[in-house]
Amino acid sequence: MSAAKKTPQVAIAAEEMLVGYDQGTVCGELNFSVEPGDVLALIGANGTGKSTVLKALLGALEPAEGKVYLLGSPVDDRELTFRRDVSSVMDEDAFFPSLTVREHLILMAKGHGLPDPEAAVNAEISAFGLIDREDALPSELSSGQRRRMLLASAFIRPFRVLVLDEPEQRLDPATRLALADRLRGIAADGAAIVMATHDAELLSGCADWAIVIDDEPYALTVEEAVAHLQS
Numbered sequence: 001m002s003a004a005k006k007t008p009q010v011a012i013a014a015e016e017m018l019v020g021y022d023q024g025t026v027c028g029e030l031n032f033s034v035e036p037g038d039v040l041a042l043i044g045a046n047g048t049g050k051s052t053v054l055k056a057l058l059g060a061l062e063p064a065e066g067k068v069y070l071l072g073s074p075v076d077d078r079e080l081t082f083r084r085d086v087s088s089v090m091d092e093d094a095f096f097p098s099l100t101v102r103e104h105l106i107l108m109a110k111g112h113g114l115p116d117p118e119a120a121v122n123a124e125i126s127a128f129g130l131i132d133r134e135d136a137l138p139s140e141l142s143s144g145q146r147r148r149m150l151l152a153s154a155f156i157r158p159f160r161v162l163v164l165d166e167p168e169q170r171l172d173p174a175t176r177l178a179l180a181d182r183l184r185g186i187a188a189d190g191a192a193i194v195m196a197t198h199d200a201e202l203l204s205g206c207a208d209w210a211i212v213i214d215d216e217p218y219a220l221t222v223e224e225a226v227a228h229l230q231s
C-alpha cells in the first residue's frame with residue numbers, strides 16, 4: 001500500500017488511520033494516498049468497514065487513531081473549503097422529500113454557482129435517464145431512480161474529491177457501465193475518487209487500484225481486485 005503523503009498534490013490521504021465505534025475498531029490500520037486523477041476502490045466482505053472508512057474520509061467520523069488529509073490539510077467537514085472540494089453519495093435518504101428531481105439538481109447547480117444551471121441540469125437528467133421523471137418527487141421514484149438522482153446531484157457540482165459508497169446499488173447493468181465510463185471521465189478531468197464497491201465490472205471499468213478492507217488491509221491491482229470480488 002502506498003504511504004500517505006501530505007503534499008497538496010495528494011487529494012486525500014489516510015495516515016495510520018484506525019476507524020470504529022464505541023465497541024472498537026472495525027478494521028486494521030490504513031495508510032494510503034489518492035492523487036488527483038486516481039480512482040481507488042475499497043473492497044471487502046459485508047461489514048468489514050468500508051462505509052466506516054468513507055465516513056472518516058468525509059470527516060463525518062473522527063478516526064480512533066491517525067489522521068486524514070484532504071489536499072494537504074487535516075479533514076474538517078465544517079470548513080467551507082472542504083465542503084466546496086468534496087462531493088459524495090453515501091446515504092440512501094439524502095434528499096429533500098418536497099423537491100422534484102429537477103429542483104434537486106437546480107438547487108445544487110445554482111448553489112454551486114454553475115454558469116448555466118439549466119443546461120447542466122438538462123445534461124444530468126438526460127445522462128441519468130430521468131427525462132420522464134424530472135418532475136417527480138423522491139417518494140414517487142423507484143429506488144434505482146432515486147439513486148440516479150443522488151448520483152446526478154453529486155456529479156453536477158464542481159469537486160476535487162468524490163466519495164461514493166457502493167454507487168452500483170440499485171442500478172441496472174447498462175447504467176452501471178455508463179457510471180464506470182463517467183467516473184473514468186471525472187478522474188481524467190483531475191478529480192480523485194474513492195468508492196466502496198462489490199461490483200467487479202464497475203471496478204474494472206474505472207478503478208486504478210483497490211484496498212481490501214480487513215483486519216489487515218492490503219492493496220491490490222485492478223486485476224487482483226476483480227478476481228477477489230469474483231472468488
Ligand SMILES: Nc1ncnc2c1ncn2[C@@H]1O[C@H](COP(=O)(O)OP(=O)(O)OP(=O)(O)O)[C@@H](O)[C@H]1O
Nearest residue numbers: 021022026044045046047048049050051052053196
Ligand atoms: N453507527 C454505527 N454504530 C456502531 N456500529 C456501526 C455503525 N455503523 C456500522 N457499524 C458496524 O461497523 C462495522 C462496519 O460497518 P460498515 O458499514 O463500515 O461495513 P461495510 O464494509 O461498509 O459493509 P457493507 O459491505 O455491508 O456495506 C459493522 O460491524 C457494523 O455493524
